[in-house]
Amino acid sequence: MKNQPDFLQLDTTAAEPLYRQIYTRFRNAIAEGLLLPEARIPSARALALELGLARGTVEAAYSLLAAEGYVETRGQAGTVVTPALARHATTTAATAPARAPRTRTTPAASALPTPLNRPFQMGLPALDAFPRKVWARLAARAIRATQADDMAYPPFAGQAPLRAAIATYLQLSRGIDCTPSQVFITSGYRNTLELVTRALLQPGDGVWVEDPGFPPTSELLKQAGMKLAPVAVDADGLVVSHGVATAPRAKAAVVTPAHQSPLCVALSLPRRLALLDWARQADAWIVEDDYDGEYRYASRPLPALQSLDRDGRVLYAGTFSKVLFPAVRLAYLVVPPAQVARFEQISQTFAAAGPALMQTIVSDFMNEGHFARHIQRMRRLYAERRRIAAEGLGAVLGNHLRIDPQPGGMHLVLRMKGRHTDRALAERMRQDGMAALALSERCVLPHAASALLLAFTNIDTPQRARELGRRILRLM
Amino acid sequence: MKNQPDFLQLDTTAAEPLYRQIYTRFRNAIAEGLLLPEARIPSARALALELGLARGTVEAAYSLLAAEGYVETRGQAGTVVTPALARHATTTAATAPARAPRTRTTPAASALPTPLNRPFQMGLPALDAFPRKVWARLAARAIRATQADDMAYPPFAGQAPLRAAIATYLQLSRGIDCTPSQVFITSGYRNTLELVTRALLQPGDGVWVEDPGFPPTSELLKQAGMKLAPVAVDADGLVVSHGVATAPRAKAAVVTPAHQSPLCVALSLPRRLALLDWARQADAWIVEDDYDGEYRYASRPLPALQSLDRDGRVLYAGTFSKVLFPAVRLAYLVVPPAQVARFEQISQTFAAAGPALMQTIVSDFMNEGHFARHIQRMRRLYAERRRIAAEGLGAVLGNHLRIDPQPGGMHLVLRMKGRHTDRALAERMRQDGMAALALSERCVLPHAASALLLAFTNIDTPQRARELGRRILRLM
Numbered sequence: 001m002k003n004q005p006d007f008l009q010l011d012t013t014a015a016e017p018l019y020r021q022i023y024t025r026f027r028n029a030i031a032e033g034l035l036l037p038e039a040r041i042p043s044a045r046a047l048a049l050e051l052g053l054a055r056g057t058v059e060a061a062y063s064l065l066a067a068e069g070y071v072e073t074r075g076q077a078g079t080v081v082t083p084a085l086a087r088h089a090t091t092t093a094a095t096a097p098a099r100a101p102r103t104r105t106t107p108a109a110s111a112l113p114t115p116l117n118r119p120f121q122m123g124l125p126a127l128d129a130f131p132r133k134v135w136a137r138l139a140a141r142a143i144r145a146t147q148a149d150d151m152a153y154p155p156f157a158g159q160a161p162l163r164a165a166i167a168t169y170l171q172l173s174r175g176i177d178c179t180p181s182q183v184f185i186t187s188g189y190r191n192t193l194e195l196v197t198r199a200l201l202q203p204g205d206g207v208w209v210e211d212p213g214f215p216p217t218s219e220l221l222k223q224a225g226m227k228l229a230p231v232a233v234d235a236d237g238l239v240v241s242h243g244v245a246t247a248p249r250a251k252a253a254v255v256t257p258a259h260q261s262p263l264c265v266a267l268s269l270p271r272r273l274a275l276l277d278w279a280r281q282a283d284a285w286i287v288e289d290d291y292d293g294e295y296r297y298a299s300r301p302l303p304a305l306q307s308l309d310r311d312g313r314v315l316y317a318g319t320f321s322k323v324l325f326p327a328v329r330l331a332y333l334v335v336p337p338a339q340v341a342r343f344e345q346i347s348q349t350f351a352a353a354g355p356a357l358m359q360t361i362v363s364d365f366m367n368e369g370h371f372a373r374h375i376q377r378m379r380r381l382y383a384e385r386r387r388i389a390a391e392g393l394g395a396v397l398g399n400h401l402r403i404d405p406q407p408g409g410m411h412l413v414l415r416m417k418g419r420h421t422d423r424a425l426a427e428r429m430r431q432d433g434m435a436a437l438a439l440s441e442r443c444v445l446p447h448a449a450s451a452l453l454l455a456f457t458n459i460d461t462p463q464r465a466r467e468l469g470r471r472i473l474r475l476m
Numbered sequence: 477m478k479n480q481p482d483f484l485q486l487d488t489t490a491a492e493p494l495y496r497q498i499y500t501r502f503r504n505a506i507a508e509g510l511l512l513p514e515a516r517i518p519s520a521r522a523l524a525l526e527l528g529l530a531r532g533t534v535e536a537a538y539s540l541l542a543a544e545g546y547v548e549t550r551g552q553a554g555t556v557v558t559p560a561l562a563r564h565a566t567t568t569a570a571t572a573p574a575r576a577p578r579t580r581t582t583p584a585a586s587a588l589p590t591p592l593n594r595p596f597q598m599g600l601p602a603l604d605a606f607p608r609k610v611w612a613r614l615a616a617r618a619i620r621a622t623q624a625d626d627m628a629y630p631p632f633a634g635q636a637p638l639r640a641a642i643a644t645y646l647q648l649s650r651g652i653d654c655t656p657s658q659v660f661i662t663s664g665y666r667n668t669l670e671l672v673t674r675a676l677l678q679p680g681d682g683v684w685v686e687d688p689g690f691p692p693t694s695e696l697l698k699q700a701g702m703k704l705a706p707v708a709v710d711a712d713g714l715v716v717s718h719g720v721a722t723a724p725r726a727k728a729a730v731v732t733p734a735h736q737s738p739l740c741v742a743l744s745l746p747r748r749l750a751l752l753d754w755a756r757q758a759d760a761w762i763v764e765d766d767y768d769g770e771y772r773y774a775s776r777p778l779p780a781l782q783s784l785d786r787d788g789r790v791l792y793a794g795t796f797s798k799v800l801f802p803a804v805r806l807a808y809l810v811v812p813p814a815q816v817a818r819f820e821q822i823s824q825t826f827a828a829a830g831p832a833l834m835q836t837i838v839s840d841f842m843n844e845g846h847f848a849r850h851i852q853r854m855r856r857l858y859a860e861r862r863r864i865a866a867e868g869l870g871a872v873l874g875n876h877l878r879i880d881p882q883p884g885g886m887h888l889v890l891r892m893k894g895r896h897t898d899r900a901l902a903e904r905m906r907q908d909g910m911a912a913l914a915l916s917e918r919c920v921l922p923h924a925a926s927a928l929l930l931a932f933t934n935i936d937t938p939q940r941a942r943e944l945g946r947r948i949l950r951l952m
Binding site: 150153155181187194321 | 532600608612667828
């Protein structure tokens with residue numbers, strides 16, 4: 001028993017199950033700083049032996065700790081306390097009981113590690129700049145106004161006011177001419193993509209994906225049984241001729257025309273036309289993933305690819321994760337008129353639209369003008385933060401990294417000069433608590449590309465940018 | 477132009493698209509009672525001719541009106557204003573502008589026809605008895621307490637406090653021993669079932685479904701590429717031997733053991749053991765759809781089938797749609813410990829858990845004791861409403877219908893005596909604005925069963941029950 005940590009005194013007579021006691025004690029030990037980030041914790045087998053318990057009991061506790069992000073499994077290296085977790089956990093642990101006073105078994109949600117702790121986290125808007133008070137006011141009003149009718153099943157394709165508000169918005173801002181009945185509300189981009197595969201594709205169908213690309217897209221298509229056809233991307237976006245040469249008979253292409261994910265380049269007009277041409281000839285579908293088309297700083301946002309579609313081949317996927325915030329879990333899909341009936345059937349079967357309350361808050365937010373104002377403000381803010389981040393990082397790291405010029409998006413592409421590889425540096429940055437991604441990790445095809453992908457959306461001062469630059473420099 | 481209704485004066489110089497003008501004018505005409513329920517509206521072709529517009533313009537307007545429930549297409553009989561809509565639309569139209577004052581194109585959500593207007597609507601809890609004030613208080617608190625961290629991506633498998641609260645609840649109320657890490661939050665039962673097919677099944681796999689059964693289950697499995705194997709149901713629930721005889725090599729069975737949907741019978745213990753036995757031998761999965769297991773009136777709720785599972789074959793699907801309300805769009809899945817890793821992967825890929833806010837409200841509602849109190853109250857209320865409905869309908873319709881004795885559930889099964897068929901009567905009731913279902917419509921296998929399925933959850937007085945009974949009697 002000599003190796004048993006002191007904090008692990010279990011009470012075998014308590015009503016609380018033993019696995020939960022283990023879980024709680026580890027959690028508290030992490031929150032209180034007894035176990036520091038990166039600290040190794042005993043293997044389940046070893047701890048079970050020491051405590052005289054079944055190994056499954058310890059494994060249940062560990063699995064919960066891992067699921068909640070307190071610990072990380074590192075293969076051969078064993079299980080360690082998640083880096084960059086303890087400080088945040090400690091500071092919030094004290095406030096947690098106020099939220100859920102009567103619960104003993106509930107862990108404090110706010111004690112979990114969050115992406116906001118990690119500089120450069122991709123895909124995260126500037127949450128500090130979100131108009132929380134306006135949002136809270138609309139939410140409170142929607143909750144007060146809730147009638148029994150509003151508590152029944154919401155329409156499967158989404159609530160009419162939200163669908164209409166989105167159709168109006170898309171017409172004004174993205175050049176998309178659609179009726180509200182073409183707009184389907186979903187629970188997020190992945191859910192959107194899943195609906196498309198259910199409605200229009202068969203397992204075994206080939207699908208073009210951009211390379212480098214957005215890993216969740218490939219992962220979802222793979223899980224849905226599609227055959228991935230990686231297609232190269234250059235300075236003009238997707239190299240359509242490469243797709244035509246390597247996978248002419250694919251049934252769909254998933255593309256990010258506004259700001260290619262992750263290179264941030266725009267799909268050029270000739271390429272757009274070539275892609276539409278291929279889709280028509282191949283009888284294929286194009287999914288336009290327009291995740292942050294609003295955020296273009298060099299000029300006005302480009303009209304969507306969908307606005308060029310004359311053959312009803314483009315499915316436009318928008319999301320509120322970037323222009324509002326990810327936890328809202330609402331996105332949407334615009335389908336060609338001829339596909340409305342098919343998607344009505346599919347959305348009824350899979351019931352994708354989110355809770356009525358969230359839909360009401362978002363449509364009120366849009367209809368009362370807050371949405372357009374927020375996007376305008378964020379466009380200015382991101383242009384500024386992009387400049388601050390590029391200047392600050394460039395000043396410190398200019399000898400080692402070259403920052404891509406790019407017209408929009410929410411992250412920087414920093415090309416590696418010299419001997420460094422992006423993977424090794426990104427890995428060192430992650431170990432240091434930063435959320436770096438390596439471009440080469442996003443490629444399947446052979447590429448010479450070696451670059452860091454760093455979001456600038458939450459870098460708010462030049463000081464902060466230089467400080468982060470110096471932190472990276474120390475790792476080189 | 478002589479047939480053009482007066483209300484359809486379009487303004488060709490307005491910024492509002494013509495289809496939207498048509499849509500708005502029809503909607504207002506319906507709301508104001510100019511167009512009465514069941515009134516026939518001109519065909520798109522005829523109206524386009526009269527207005528001198530492209531047929532597609534009128535079709536776009538009609539498609540939106542249909543999608544929002546203002547009109548119904550009746551095949552040869554043309555398109556009519558939805559029955560039982562006008563009164564509700566009229567009374568709420570006046571309040572709608574207060575909700576969305578600056579929007580012209582947004583229809584009033586509350587003017588839509590809702591299931592609450594239609595007596596006997598299945599699957600709908602007694603929304604009038606929901607503790608709306610408590611809920612609103614918790615929601616307002618959760619919104620006020622929202623920090624930037626809470627706005628980032630919520631954990632893919634669901635928020636830890638909600639997963640823990642569900643695990644605790646299931647242990648106490650349903651005899652299910654699970655860790656929070658086995659609990660996966662989803663966006664509703666259909667989403668749960670979809671996750672199961674993604675994680676564990678392949679297109680082409682056979683799946684047992686109950687017959688009679690729950691049509692959305694069959695529809696979803698079919699859309700997901702599964703081969704349906706209908707299995708008979710008798711007074712002891714699923715006839716396992718029938719499944720073994722007809723589809724021994726199926727890869728899964730979806731069952732409703734607590735109250736079979738729609739017969740409300742409980743799966744007997746010998747059948748439960750036989751089902752588990754088959755699953756073990758066939759290496760198959762059992763999905764336990766426990767949609768309203770809490771609502772048993774004759775005795776204490778039965779422990780879940782999952783609690784008998786010794787081989788890790790049962791996936792337990794619970795939902796908040798019945799015990800809270802459908803618009804909350806939250807459900808959950810409990811998976812065997814050996815499947816946790818697989819479902820973590822799948823839930824990450826498909827990102828099923830709902831918005832952070834809804835999860836927080838529900839976990840607070842559970843952790844602060846409201847959930848258990850609400851279920852207790854509803855169990856008493858439903859027992860009472862079941863008695864009231866059975867007595868009231870029985871008193872009027874006793875010569876024509878015999879009400880099944882049943883231990884629980886949220887609807888009555890009324891067996892037809894004599895010459896009436898359930899389908900014809902249910903159809904007449906639907907035309908009369910009631911939400912009747914016919915048992916024979918839920919069968920694929922040959923059955924002699926002829927019965928009405930009528931929810932009693934929103935029948936609140938003996939007068940109301942007798943009044944509805946007389947309304948049915950007039951249709952016989």
